[in-house]
Amino acid sequence: MSAAENSDGGSVQYIQHHLTNWSVGEGFMTLNLDTLLVSVMLGALIVFAAMRVGRNLQVGAPSGFQNFVEMVLDFVDRQVKDSFGSRDNMVIAPLALTVLVWVWLMNFMDLIPVDLIPAILHGAGMEYFKAVPTTDLNTTLAMAGVVFLLTVYYSIKVKGPMGYLKMFLFHPFGKLFVPVNVLMTAIEELAKPLSLGLRLFGNMFAGELVFLLIALLSGAATIGAALLIWFPLQVVLDLAWLLFHILIITLQAFIFMVLTIVYLGMAHATEDDH
Amino acid sequence: MNITVTLIAQMIAFVAMIWLVNKFLWAPLSAMMEARRQRIADGLSASERGKHELKLAEERAVQVIKEAKEKATEMLAQANGRSNEIIDEARNNAKTEAERILTGAQAEINREVERAKQELAKQVAVLAVTGAERILKREVDAKAHEASLADLVARV
Numbered sequence: 001m002s003a004a005e006n007s008d009g010g011s012v013q014y015i016q017h018h019l020t021n022w023s024v025g026e027g028f029m030t031l032n033l034d035t036l037l038v039s040v041m042l043g044a045l046i047v048f049a050a051m052r053v054g055r056n057l058q059v060g061a062p063s064g065f066q067n068f069v070e071m072v073l074d075f076v077d078r079q080v081k082d083s084f085g086s087r088d089n090m091v092i093a094p095l096a097l098t099v100l101v102w103v104w105l106m107n108f109m110d111l112i113p114v115d116l117i118p119a120i121l122h123g124a125g126m127e128y129f130k131a132v133p134t135t136d137l138n139t140t141l142a143m144a145g146v147v148f149l150l151t152v153y154y155s156i157k158v159k160g161p162m163g164y165l166k167m168f169l170f171h172p173f174g175k176l177f178v179p180v181n182v183l184m185t186a187i188e189e190l191a192k193p194l195s196l197g198l199r200l201f202g203n204m205f206a207g208e209l210v211f212l213l214i215a216l217l218s219g220a221a222t223i224g225a226a227l228l229i230w231f232p233l234q235v236v237l238d239l240a241w242l243l244f245h246i247l248i249i250t251l252q253a254f255i256f257m258v259l260t261i262v263y264l265g266m267a268h269a270t271e272d273d274h
Numbered sequence: 275m276n277i278t279v280t281l282i283a284q285m286i287a288f289v290a291m292i293w294l295v296n297k298f299l300w301a302p303l304s305a306m307m308e309a310r311r312q313r314i315a316d317g318l319s320a321s322e323r324g325k326h327e328l329k330l331a332e333e334r335a336v337q338v339i340k341e342a343k344e345k346a347t348e349m350l351a352q353a354n355g356r357s358n359e360i361i362d363e364a365r366n367n368a369k370t371e372a373e374r375i376l377t378g379a380q381a382e383i384n385r386e387v388e389r390a391k392q393e394l395a396k397q398v399a400v401l402a403v404t405g406a407e408r409i410l411k412r413e414v415d416a417k418a419h420e421a422s423l424a425d426l427v428a429r430v
Contacts (some may be wrong), residue, residue, distance in 0.1 A: 023278075030278040039284065043291045050299035057306040059313065073303055093304075094296035102291055133284075138277060142284030146292075 107249030144197030
């Protein structure tokens with residue numbers, strides 16, 4: 001109970017403590033080791049599971065885990081086909097699947113009790129540890145950035161360099177408003193990855209914050225009669241928020257995936273599709 | 275909460291993740307699912323073909339049975355005709371044979387009758403001679419009257 005240790009105005013400190021990354025380096029060159037560690041570990045988990053399923057695939061009668069993976073894959077494939085059509089692209093479907101699974105797993109770290117991992121690692125001598133990679137702006141913007149770079153790449157590839165330039169110059173207001181068009185299109189294009197990354201970050205960060213606030217309930221009350229009221233209340237609220245948060249993490253992962261597909265689909269749209 | 279080099283590290287990790295997921299999960303699994311789809315489609319078309327072939331075979335069987343029936347009827351008719359022919363032939367043969375036998379018998383009878391007649395005539399001649407002898411109470415020289423006797427026998 002780190003909260004109990006620094007009660008009496010320690011709430012702010014408690015929350016700030018939980019929102020500080022385990023990091024090395026200064027300024028821009030800071031590496032958030034907890035974010036990297038957890039996300040890479042979860043990624044390794046996915047790759048390990050993928051290898052296990054991918055190595056012994058059953059064509060005839062799949063069972064157990066393969067069924068589940070096939071279901072997820074089918075779902076992603078349907079989303080891709082719905083938004084992206086049957087255009088040939090080798091990247092989009094694996095990308096969407098990766099986004100869905102990885103983001104969901106990283107979000108899932110939010111459901112682990114907020115004090116558990118820091119408490120364990122505190123025992124190991126670690127001062128700060130933020131277990132949810134998607135509450136780190138770096139993670140969400142990194143993914144959004146990759147999606148953005150892919151949209152730029154495919155825009156240029158499909159429309160050609162001139163076509164891409166034309167999109168900046170003559171869209172959305174036509175030939176008479178070239179400067180306005182450039183500004184508008186630039187904002188439009190930049191807003192996509194920014195909103196994509198910030199949406200996920202905001203949701204996860206807010207969710208984490210609510211968990212912290214709920215955790216503060218009984219932490220703020222010192223040992224005594226008050227604890228009898230606050231402790232059950234914390235349990236009930238925590239459970240309620242957990243159940244609700246399962247929906248949120250799934251929804252956010254899904255939204256991130258769908259928007260990724262949609263943005264890439266827009267990048268593939270040619271002049272006639274506008 | 276700052277944008278740091280972590281962003282770049284995460285981007286690299288993300289790209290690596292996409293590549294790995296594609297390599298180990300998406301590519302083999304979607305290839306497998308496509309293979310399964312193909313297999314199911316093949317199975318369905320094979321069953322469809324099997325059904326079609328069954329139908330053809332049934333039609334053929336009906337045709338064969340019909341032909342066999344026709345053939346059997348034909349053979350039966352032929353056999354009937356042949357047996358009638360044989361019976362007719364046998365009847366005709368029997369008839370001719372019977373006629374032949376009848377004719378032979380008739381001829382035999384005629385011959386017998388003729389012989390009996392001749393015998394009778396001879397005996398009548400002898401009787402006549404004997405009678406005449408009795409009447410004449412004397413020996414008639416058979417030799418002397420042989421010619422007239424023979425003439426008599428021939429006339430009888």
